[in-house]
Amino acid sequence: MNRHGEVRSASEFKDIFEDTGDSYRPYRCPFCEVSYEDRCIITECVKAPHFKLPDGTSHREGCNGEAGDDSSPSVNAPSKTPKRTVVGGIELPEALVGRRKAQPVRKPGDDGLGLPPDAIEVARRRKSVAADKTISSHYTTSLLRAIVHGYRRLRKHAYDQATAAKLEKGSAEYNECFRETLNRYRLSLYGQKLTYGTAFQDSKLTPWHVERVYSGSGKIRTEADYLVIRDADSWPKQFKSKELLPFEVKLSRTLAPNTPTSHLQAMEELEGLAAMGQDIEWHAYGLPLLQGERFELSIDSLDHFYWIGQHRQ
Numbered sequence: 001m002n003r004h005g006e007v008r009s010a011s012e013f014k015d016i017f018e019d020t021g022d023s024y025r026p027y028r029c030p031f032c033e034v035s036y037e038d039r040c041i042i043t044e045c046v047k048a049p050h051f052k053l054p055d056g057t058s059h060r061e062g063c064n065g066e067a068g069d070d071s072s073p074s075v076n077a078p079s080k081t082p083k084r085t086v087v088g089g090i091e092l093p094e095a096l097v098g099r100r101k102a103q104p105v106r107k108p109g110d111d112g113l114g115l116p117p118d119a120i121e122v123a124r125r126r127k128s129v130a131a132d133k134t135i136s137s138h139y140t141t142s143l144l145r146a147i148v149h150g151y152r153r154l155r156k157h158a159y160d161q162a163t164a165a166k167l168e169k170g171s172a173e174y175n176e177c178f179r180e181t182l183n184r185y186r187l188s189l190y191g192q193k194l195t196y197g198t199a200f201q202d203s204k205l206t207p208w209h210v211e212r213v214y215s216g217s218g219k220i221r222t223e224a225d226y227l228v229i230r231d232a233d234s235w236p237k238q239f240k241s242k243e244l245l246p247f248e249v250k251l252s253r254t255l256a257p258n259t260p261t262s263h264l265q266a267m268e269e270l271e272g273l274a275a276m277g278q279d280i281e282w283h284a285y286g287l288p289l290l291q292g293e294r295f296e297l298s299i300d301s302l303d304h305f306y307w308i309g310q311h312r313q
């Protein structure tokens, strides 16, 4: 829970920090309001974002840091770290998920500055917060950017592994080793259970009829209602076919009224790049559709689009 009394997972707080630069520290247990130390939320480090109960402190009034009805200890307590995936000294996100609204837990008018909650209030809060174990026990993100950064780190790691095994770049053994490394790391895309080896796709393959993280590079141009990136490469129309088709990514220039500030900034930056006729190296999550004689990938949220060099907080 942040200083406004909003309950989120540590991963979600990390997304918000990366997106906006706001941390709303200090963090506390949402139920008994004991202070938490934040780990890997505003700093990049080996472990996934999590909270830690400072040494020598404990929860109070029957709280164990978990939502629910009982006070039995649970494996998901924030001070314990589940088994994690670490590559190149940095933990990899395990899932791309949708943004969620924060859950406020304090009673109206409670600013968290008064007396700590009593046992009755702790019990009320623990019951009111819906426990979402998938979200709290895994390193998730709603920003494609975090996934792309993990992917780039993992590819470097796969390259190092293949090189260390003295495999010749481009040989069948090298490719096999590279692929095996990528496939060892799980990555869920909105519930599709994939790996870092299967979640990404570029122009070497026919676009699947499913959502994946597609990538390429090309010029960005402005149309009346859209920004359009035409990929520099053509993509195979069908599996193993020689017929190649253009591939375009479409972003609506109209953003929703309650759109995050980071999306407004991204759109402004993209408009500038389009005006200069710049090439960008893009990544986009979505479903490309065959529109006549070209593929078209419409992006529904700027959370699902990232280009190399995008401004970061």
Ligand SMILES: [Zn+2]
Binding pocket: 029, 030, 031, 032, 033, 034, 059, 060, 063, 064, 065
């Ligand atoms: Zn607590």
